[in-house]
Amino acid sequence: MDGTQMPAAAAALTARYGAGAEPKAGPWNDTIALLLSHRSTRGFKPDALPDGTLETLVAAAQSAATSSNLQTWSVVAVDDKAVRAELATIAGNQKHIEVCPIFLVFLADVSRNGRLAAEAGTELAGMPYLESFLVASIDAALAAQNAVVAAESLGLLTVYIGALRNDVQRVAGLLNLPPGATPVFGLCVGHAAPGREGEVKPRLPQAAVLHRERYDADDAAHRAAYDPRMADFSARHEMGATTWTQRVIARLGTMKALNGRDKLKDALVALGFPLR
Numbered sequence: 001m002d003g004t005q006m007p008a009a010a011a012a013l014t015a016r017y018g019a020g021a022e023p024k025a026g027p028w029n030d031t032i033a034l035l036l037s038h039r040s041t042r043g044f045k046p047d048a049l050p051d052g053t054l055e056t057l058v059a060a061a062q063s064a065a066t067s068s069n070l071q072t073w074s075v076v077a078v079d080d081k082a083v084r085a086e087l088a089t090i091a092g093n094q095k096h097i098e099v100c101p102i103f104l105v106f107l108a109d110v111s112r113n114g115r116l117a118a119e120a121g122t123e124l125a126g127m128p129y130l131e132s133f134l135v136a137s138i139d140a141a142l143a144a145q146n147a148v149v150a151a152e153s154l155g156l157l158t159v160y161i162g163a164l165r166n167d168v169q170r171v172a173g174l175l176n177l178p179p180g181a182t183p184v185f186g187l188c189v190g191h192a193a194p195g196r197e198g199e200v201k202p203r204l205p206q207a208a209v210l211h212r213e214r215y216d217a218d219d220a221a222h223r224a225a226y227d228p229r230m231a232d233f234s235a236r237h238e239m240g241a242t243t244w245t246q247r248v249i250a251r252l253g254t255m256k257a258l259n260g261r262d263k264l265k266d267a268l269v270a271l272g273f274p275l276r
């Protein structure tokens with residue numbers, strides 16, 4: 001790292017981890033600076049993006065690594081206002097789905113493999129397994145994250161919409177998905193509305209996630225250090241001064257908070273993922 005990069009790196013690490021919790025600074029460049037500056041937004045300008053933006057994001061997405069080059073993912077770009085409104089409803093009335101200029105639904109998609117096997121007059125014995133669904137979901141996530149980084153490099157912001165999994169069968173119906181394709185999440189892309197640029201959200205101290213040689217489950221102190229940082233962040237963003245611990249428990253502590261996703265396994269089976 002040269003002398004001019006040091007202040008930028010230190011500021012970015014402080015923003016990400018909080019003062020006093022920064023990991024050791026190391027190599028630094030503009031790509032790492034972009035990654036560390038990530039933040040989601042839920043407030044978008046509706047303005048259309050320059051021609052070719054969608055295709056550029058998809059080219060970035062397709063450039064991600066993909067298991068065995070199987071490319072078991074697809075993406076549906078949804079413009080139709082009525083369909084967007086239904087998707088927003090499925091996702092618990094997330095209005096940004098209707099407002100953002102680009103809305104993408106990333107799919108775990110093994111249907112292409114099914115079609116090519118049918119054309120070849122063969123069956124894919126390895127397809128009906130949980131492994132295929134996991135591979136396809138990982139592929140979709142890696143592709144989407146490349147699109148997110150590409151978007152952010154263009155000054156755009158995004159937010160993932162996992163809440164489409166509240167009802168994957170309804171989403172599949174709306175998007176005319178063939179058997180073997182299911183939504184993994186949506187992604188809103190656009191310019192942030194004024195004042196909605198967001199702020200870098202602090203993450204757990206590195207010691208909670210980075211284990212050296214062997215896993216160390218003795219993380220109570222790291223979580224305790226993180227809780228007030230997240231409470232401060234929440235208070236600044238009008239989400240109430242709840243700690244990370246309280247948020248994890250609220251998110252996972254009740255069946256109601258799953259918003260129907262407790263039925264996901266049955267829904268995936270119905271959509272053509274036997275999950276054996």
Ligand SMILES: Cc1cc2nc3c(=O)[nH]c(=O)nc-3n(C[C@H](O)[C@H](O)[C@H](O)COP(=O)(O)O)c2cc1C
Pocket residue numbers: 038039040041042091094159160161162163164185198199200201
């Ligand atoms: C797979 C996935 C699904 C998500 N689903 C939603 C969602 O439905 N609605 C939402 O507002 N944010 C959603 N998010 C955004 C996260 O809440 C957000 O990334 C997290 O709070 C960290 O904040 P940051 O992205 O600003 O750093 C999702 C993120 C991921 C990775």
